[in-house]
Amino acid sequence: MSQENVELVELGFDAFQRGDVEAMREGSHADVVIVQPPEVPDAKSYEGHAGIAAAFEDWPSQWEDFRFELLEVIDVSDTTLVAVTRQRGRGAHSGIEMDITVAFVNTMRDGKLARMEMFFNRAQALEAAGVPEPP
DSSP states (O other), X not given: OOHHHHHHHHHHHHHHHHTOHHHHHHTEEEEEEEEOOTTSTTOOEEEHHHHXXXXXXXXXXXXXXXXXXXXXXXXXXXXXXXEEEEEEEEETTTOXXXXXXXXXXXXXXXXXXXXXEEESSHHHHHHHTTOOOOO
């Protein structure tokens, strides 16, 4: 178990919550990749430090009254962690209230975030990380 990696993931989510793009950049590799869930219309990947800034702008801008909480961080291996969040808000265009789980598979390299892949549930993220949940 890498407590250091768990803390880095927690700090990254804290930076996102504060809108601190620079702190997120500092904790990420220059070639970091952030991948949206395939279920998102026009899902895309964000690459590099410029991609972090774009992701910080794109995801919350789709919501009114956007807020989230980090529910758990699961240390899967020396380089892989799954972070489970609860995200709430109202669709910016639809006005529909949303209360969803978004889970992230975080891949670390040399003490920094190298890849973050998003999923709409914990089980999908764990499976992608190589740890399927029991039925």
